[in-house]
Amino acid sequence: MRCTINQAPGALTAHEIHQIMQAHDLDQLPPSTVQAPGGPAVRRPYRSSSGGPIDQPRLVLNRLRARLAAITNQTPAQMEPVQLLAYGPGQKYGLHHDQPQAGPAQQRFLETGGPRIISAVVALTDDHQGGGLLFPDLDQVVHPRVGYATWWHNDDRSARHQALTVTAGLRVVLVLFIRAGKYTGAADYELGTRSMAAGGS
């Protein structure tokens, strides 16, 4: 079965997006990292965005989690911390799948709430150039509008995706992963000390 890419409007209002942007200095976000197999979070050329988990503004993020729970028919308790990512010109995230299929990374997921059954990306900007979300196995590129949530199930290989290189402007998104069970991993809100991520996110 091939995965379906869903678009849900109204994940965030313009005012809520403004509040999120105000709460973070986008120029000061640390480089995004990926999890080395069985090791620490490391920087890799195929992931050149900046950012990581956030917990502010708390009320807005809680509202977002509640809305995404309703949209996806899951619960906020299953959600990992929200991640804030910013991509400037030349930045991208190469091809990857959000749920590792084997190895130590998969084991860590099983210990903290089970697999990432759903991924969601919420667009905080849409006035950049480039930077689409490409699903090569589906032959589909998504350019989400501001405030929309793009979400999909990670059941099979066709959920592989990449954030294409931004060519002008700034692309800012929130990313949220939903586990099969209650998420029990680290909050890891300290930007730049991402230890919970695995399989490249």
Ligand SMILES: O=C(O)CCC(=O)C(=O)O
């Ligand atoms: O930037 C995006 O749109 C996607 C981010 C992503 O694929 C991830 O964090 O796993």
